[in-house]
Amino acid sequence: MPRINSPAELEEFRKDIISKRDPNKPCIAVCTGTGCLALGAGKVVAALKEEIEKQGLNTEVVDTRETGCPGFCERGPIVVIYPEEICYLQVQPDDAAEIISQTIVSKKVIERLLYVDPSNDETIARESEIPFYKNQMRHLIGNNIKIDPKSIEDYLAVGGYSALVKALIEETPEQVVQLVKDSNLRGRGGAGFPAGIKWGFAAAGKEKKKYVVVNADEGDPGAFMDRALLEGNPFGVLEGLTIGGYAIGASEGYLYVRQEYPLAVENVTLAIKQAEEYGLIGKNILGSGFDFKVTVHRGAGAFVCGEETALLASLEGKPGEPKARPPFPAVKGLFGKPTNINNVETWSNIPLILKNGPEYISSIGTENSKGTKIFSLVGKVTNTGLVEVPMGISLRDIIFKIGGGVPGGKKFKAVQTGGPSGGCIPEEHLDIKVDFDELAKVGAIMGSGGMIVMDEDTCMIDVSKYFLNFLSGESCGKCSPCREGITHMLSIITRISEGKGREGDIEFLEEIAISTKNASLCALGGSAPNPVLSTIRYFRDEYEAHIRDKRCSAFVCKDLIAYHIDPEKCKACMICSRKCPADAIDGAKKQIHVIVQEKCTKCGTCYEVCPSGFGAVTRLSGEPVPAPIPEEERTIVGKSK
Amino acid sequence: MSEIHLQIDGKDVEAEEGMTILDAARSVGINIPTLCHHAELEPYGACRICVVEVDAGGRKGIGAACVRSVEQNMVVNTRTEQIDSIRKILLEQFLAHAPDSEVLLRLAKEYGADKDRFEKQSSFCILCGLCVRYCTEVKKKNAIGFFDRGSTREIKFFPEIAAKECKDCKECFPLCPTSYLQAAYHVTEALAFPSTFSESTSKE
Amino acid sequence: MDKGKIEKIIEKYPRDPSSLIQVLIHIQSEIRWLPKEALNMVSQKLDVPMNRIQHIITFYKAFSVVPKGRHEVHVCTGTACHVRGATRVLDAVEERTGIEPGETDQDLKFSLDTVSCVGCCALGPVVVIDGEYHGNMAPAKTEDVLKNYE
Numbered sequence: 001m002p003r004i005n006s007p008a009e010l011e012e013f014r015k016d017i018i019s020k021r022d023p024n025k026p027c028i029a030v031c032t033g034t035g036c037l038a039l040g041a042g043k044v045v046a047a048l049k050e051e052i053e054k055q056g057l058n059t060e061v062v063d064t065r066e067t068g069c070p071g072f073c074e075r076g077p078i079v080v081i082y083p084e085e086i087c088y089l090q091v092q093p094d095d096a097a098e099i100i101s102q103t104i105v106s107k108k109v110i111e112r113l114l115y116v117d118p119s120n121d122e123t124i125a126r127e128s129e130i131p132f133y134k135n136q137m138r139h140l141i142g143n144n145i146k147i148d149p150k151s152i153e154d155y156l157a158v159g160g161y162s163a164l165v166k167a168l169i170e171e172t173p174e175q176v177v178q179l180v181k182d183s184n185l186r187g188r189g190g191a192g193f194p195a196g197i198k199w200g201f202a203a204a205g206k207e208k209k210k211y212v213v214v215n216a217d218e219g220d221p222g223a224f225m226d227r228a229l230l231e232g233n234p235f236g237v238l239e240g241l242t243i244g245g246y247a248i249g250a251s252e253g254y255l256y257v258r259q260e261y262p263l264a265v266e267n268v269t270l271a272i273k274q275a276e277e278y279g280l281i282g283k284n285i286l287g288s289g290f291d292f293k294v295t296v297h298r299g300a301g302a303f304v305c306g307e308e309t310a311l312l313a314s315l316e317g318k319p320g321e322p323k324a325r326p327p328f329p330a331v332k333g334l335f336g337k338p339t340n341i342n343n344v345e346t347w348s349n350i351p352l353i354l355k356n357g358p359e360y361i362s363s364i365g366t367e368n369s370k371g372t373k374i375f376s377l378v379g380k381v382t383n384t385g386l387v388e389v390p391m392g393i394s395l396r397d398i399i400f401k402i403g404g405g406v407p408g409g410k411k412f413k414a415v416q417t418g419g420p421s422g423g424c425i426p427e428e429h430l431d432i433k434v435d436f437d438e439l440a441k442v443g444a445i446m447g448s449g450g451m452i453v454m455d456e457d458t459c460m461i462d463v464s465k466y467f468l469n470f471l472s473g474e475s476c477g478k479c480s481p482c483r484e485g486i487t488h489m490l491s492i493i494t495r496i497s498e499g500k501g502r503e504g505d506i507e508f509l510e511e512i513a514i515s516t517k518n519a520s521l522c523a524l525g526g527s528a529p530n531p532v533l534s535t536i537r538y539f540r541d542e543y544e545a546h547i548r549d550k551r552c553s554a555f556v557c558k559d560l561i562a563y564h565i566d567p568e569k570c571k572a573c574m575i576c577s578r579k580c581p582a583d584a585i586d587g588a589k590k591q592i593h594v595i596v597q598e599k600c601t602k603c604g605t606c607y608e609v610c611p612s613g614f615g616a617v618t619r620l621s622g623e624p625v626p627a628p629i630p631e632e633e634r635t636i637v638g639k640s641k
Numbered sequence: 642m643s644e645i646h647l648q649i650d651g652k653d654v655e656a657e658e659g660m661t662i663l664d665a666a667r668s669v670g671i672n673i674p675t676l677c678h679h680a681e682l683e684p685y686g687a688c689r690i691c692v693v694e695v696d697a698g699g700r701k702g703i704g705a706a707c708v709r710s711v712e713q714n715m716v717v718n719t720r721t722e723q724i725d726s727i728r729k730i731l732l733e734q735f736l737a738h739a740p741d742s743e744v745l746l747r748l749a750k751e752y753g754a755d756k757d758r759f760e761k762q763s764s765f766c767i768l769c770g771l772c773v774r775y776c777t778e779v780k781k782k783n784a785i786g787f788f789d790r791g792s793t794r795e796i797k798f799f800p801e802i803a804a805k806e807c808k809d810c811k812e813c814f815p816l817c818p819t820s821y822l823q824a825a826y827h828v829t830e831a832l833a834f835p836s837t838f839s840e841s842t843s844k845e
Numbered sequence: 846m847d848k849g850k851i852e853k854i855i856e857k858y859p860r861d862p863s864s865l866i867q868v869l870i871h872i873q874s875e876i877r878w879l880p881k882e883a884l885n886m887v888s889q890k891l892d893v894p895m896n897r898i899q900h901i902i903t904f905y906k907a908f909s910v911v912p913k914g915r916h917e918v919h920v921c922t923g924t925a926c927h928v929r930g931a932t933r934v935l936d937a938v939e940e941r942t943g944i945e946p947g948e949t950d951q952d953l954k955f956s957l958d959t960v961s962c963v964g965c966c967a968l969g970p971v972v973v974i975d976g977e978y979h980g981n982m983a984p985a986k987t988e989d990v991l992k993n994y995e
Contacts (some may be wrong), residue, residue: 035965038978073967221923224964301906317865319904324686324708378925383969477689477794484734487792515730519689786896789903
């Protein structure tokens with residue numbers, strides 16, 4: 001492929017690609033992001049290709065395209081058939097024959113593979129009509145199902161790289177920085193610092209050598225927006241980074257990708273190679289005189305490397321220990337040079353600003369939070385996946401309207417936003433408008449976008465313990481307020497979860513939180529107390545119940561719960577006694593079962609397997625377990641008791 | 642080197658650009674406590690006992706005096722209710738590791754820290770890192786280093802290097818505020834030094 | 846340990862201390878652990894003192910100083926998986942393999958580790974074995990999944 005040396009050549013090439021694509025030609029797009037691949041999408045693609053051949057069709061008649069993640073992860077593997085945009089969900093390899101014969105050849109829709117609207121039981125064929133997608137604003141992630149991340153031509157066909165042309169040819173670096181400032185885009189990694197202002201600091205540096213960096217560490221457990229963007233549309237991120245390099249005066253860019261995302265590493269490495277071949281990365285890009293080189297660095301399993309100074313230390317081959325700021329990376333960053341580091345989603349927004357103008361971002365959202373945000377909606381929610389919405393939408397709309405609410409008839413309890421640095425938001429605040437400031441007001445943070453829904457079966461002490469446990473292993477351990485503070489908070493909360501809580505524990509936790517929050521070297525320590533503090537704020541009664549009454553009303557903390565078989569309801573069917581992995585159930589046919597408490601490991605299997613008609617297994621917490629009924633009374637005589 | 646004018650605890654201070662708050666404070670007789678700081682070593686900013694309240698051009702916050710550079714018109718407060726309560730808790734956390742450390746007990750008295758407040762910790766190392774940094778930066782022997790991270794971060798000797806270098810050096814020993822270092826050295830010597838060396842050292 | 850192989854890997858990267866982590870990641874993924882000799886070679890060629898290398902291989906969880914088993918089992922304990930019962934899945938895997946996270950069994954068959962989020966939260970709880978993702982795991986399913994690995 002000959003190198004593209006000018007904007008004119010790029011447009012020629014783009015026109016050529018588009019002219020060769022018949023918009024009416026059937027195309028079967030299959031999501032092959034990590035999630036759908038785990039559900040067998042690879043086999044679905046293979047089966048479709050096989051059927052196409054088997055049924056005597058060929059690539060002249062129908063295309064298949066392996067695409068990025070569109071976000072409806074709960075219903076994967078996902079297939080969308082163009083031009084009609086028919087969306088099939090939970091597709092299996094066995095469906096391939098019917099898809100080809102019915103939908104491609106006979107133009108008939110397969111009802112059983114369609115989305116069913118739970119409000120009226122009607123099926124919906126078109127992807128954009130499905131409420132999950134319809135209620136979103138999919139500026140960034142909308143393209144994922146349309147492009148093969150391994151194909152630069154697909155990216156060009158949807159208008160890719162026109163933003164870079166605009167930046168390099170029509171705008172000066174200062175003008176590009178101003179456009180980003182005008183958009184009011186705030187960083188999407190968690191801190192929410194205005195991107196344009198950040199760019200301005202690095203751009204103002206007089207040093208010749210500068211760097212731009214993509215933070216693709218995405219360490220918050222439960223957040224995978226960046227995975228979808230980087231895997232599904234790596235060219236979008238690269239284009240943004242190249243524009244940033246130009247604006248700031250950096251000739252070198254780095255992508256720091258977390259080690260746990262091998263497909264993202266693969267796709268972006270391939271994308272860089274292709275971009276280099278086409279001359280969209282390298283020397284004298286499109287004849288503009290701007291040189292830019294990009295390198296991919298893999299993370300090595302450290303959450304703290306999502307913190308910008310720790311990430312830079314890691315790029316330098318050092319342990320991921322954060323550095324005191326000031327000086328900020330924009331002044332003294334990678335290898336001591338001015339460095340601008342932004343999150344994947346932030347970089348992905350940049351081409352949109354150049355292509356459509358800053359108003360594309362600034363006209364959406366609330367007063368201080370503009371544009372769209374991708375959230376990963378996970379946990380106890382019906383439509384688990386990625387949702388892209390305008391800032392200012394309510395939590396209720398995200399969780400219930402788009403997310404479909406809490407499954408299994410369970411009651412919503414809280415939503416955790418911002419990962420280990422964030423907080424839990426209870427029902428009373430479901431109508432707040434999601435933006436940086438509103439979330440902070442209720443004791444949470446936007447974070448990178450993780451949104452974990454919790455129901456009545458979630459114990460908030462267990463949640464705090466989970467996050468503190470996570471952080472105690474992920475903290476770099478250099479500074480004492482973080483290392484010691486987390487160790488002691490974890491120790492206290494563990495005691496509470498084990499029924500050994502004491503009066504004064506809550507106040508002690510709050511006191512330790514103050515020094516950890518205020519004296520830590522970086523934001524990991526600085527925000528570590530947030531989950532504890534927010535759960536104390538909204539669920540203090542749960543803490544008190546654990547401490548005073550030794551009661552866990554969500555039946556999670558093993559040391560505080562007991563399983564008991566109600567002798568009035570037990571029908572001696574022996575199912576539980578057979579399934580019990582600890583051999584802790586004493587019983588026989590026609591003999592009422594009894595759980596031997598000393599042997600019971602609280603796994604909950606008996607509770608799960610007792611036939612719903614009997615419902616004999618109960619969970620107890622904060623009350624004594626009734627003594628087993630005497631042996632003589634345990635025999636079931638005939639049909640009556 | 643241009644001159645920076647700032648205020649520390651109400652006192653007007655003249656400092657040079659690039660100076661840390663700690664050094665600027667010391668130059669006017671204001672003593673900010675430190676544990677991980679050493680004149681011969683790069684400032685580390687890990688123990689955080691030197692935290693102070695800083696107001697730099699309207700941006701208020703808390704920072705470590707040993708690593709924070711002075712800025713024009715900066716206002717610093719080294720003793721406030723907030724700072725004192727942070728130092729008290731930090732000392733109590735350190736004392737949970739090393740309740741007998743003289744250095745810590747002296748500071749504990751000043752800040753009203755209770756050595757039994759926190760659950761006792763198994764290691765009496767407070768990870769100030771003076772030993773590691775001295776060996777790396779000054780002696781350039783790298784006989785001792787950091788391992789792991791988070792609550793399991795620790796400092797250990799490298800037996801092969803320590804066996805050769807430490808016998809005639811031990812310059813790091815007086816730096817340790819808790820005597821963990823000396824104990825760690827002797828344990829490593831007894832258990833892990835290569836056999837050819839342990840013979841000669843046992844003759845001491 | 847094949848010295849030539851290690852040398853070839855080191856040569857692929859700029860001969861600079863900043864390449865340290867990328868070199869170690871490459872060696873780890875090729876030979877599945879970091880033997881002392883390999884570390885000595887890296888220390889020499891990249892001019893990095895051993896105490897920094899030791900800190901790095903214990904700081905970052907990607908590295909292993911002991912050989913890994915034939916099959917690497919990663920149980921995701923990210924928040925979404927945790928809320929869906931990952932702890933119970935981990936307990937079941939520990940019981941079936943006889944090892945705890947961070948350990949390798951005596952036959953060098955399985956190595957077990959936890960991982961905090963692989964980005965497949967809709968499938969949680971997730972267990973990844975040799976790069977193969979197993980979603981919607983439950984304690985009862987662990988036996989069936991593990992028995993496929995020799």
